[in-house]
Amino acid sequence: MSLKEVLNNDIKTAMKARDKATLDVLRMIKSAVQKEELTKKAELTAEEELTILSREAKQRRDSLAEFIKAEREDLIEKTKVEISIVEKYLPKQLSAEEVQEIIRETAKDIEADSMKAFGKLMGAVMPKLKGKADGNVIKEEVKKFLS
Template identity: 50%
Template structure:
């Protein structure tokens, strides 16, 4: 089942169950996917769908951080709920240990030895962990392994 089909099914279920918050998030995700599809002029691949979902998660995490900094607890709760609904559609996230193993493997493959090689490592690593790990965590682990 494609992501769009899954969203449509979940949207119908959310309507039946009168879950307004979930319905709003699903509609936002569908709109983001459809906008990306229109922008590309073709159907989205799984990788493109994952990119859209990752972008949506990142936007919400950034918003959450800003709202927490501004002590806007009303908005913090709303964004946390949205984030929870969006993360349902993301692939299972890698643990820090799994990610560290992949980072070590890629560093060995690329022959990187210093922080100068960080771009080369990140370029090889990100396609492997796209959507499965937070980019800032990946960056932090690569820096630790290269120092």
């Protein structure tokens, strides 16, 4: 079942349950998927759908950080709920140890052993971890590994 079909089913369920918070988030995700399909003029692949979900989650995490800085308690709770809804559609996030293991294996394969190889290692690791770990976590782990 494609992401769009899953979203449509979940939207119906949220409507029946009168769950406005979930409904709003699902509609935003569906809108982003449809916009991308219109731009591409074709059905999205699973990887492209994952990219959209990752982008939606990242936008909300960035907003959460800003709301925390501004001490906006009302928006903090709302955003946390939105993040949890989006994360239901993402694959299970890897732990820091799992990310480090993938970085170690990739570094060994491409022979990256200094900070000069940071870009090269990031370029090789990101496709492997896309949607499975936050980009900032990956960046920090690569820096730790190379230093």
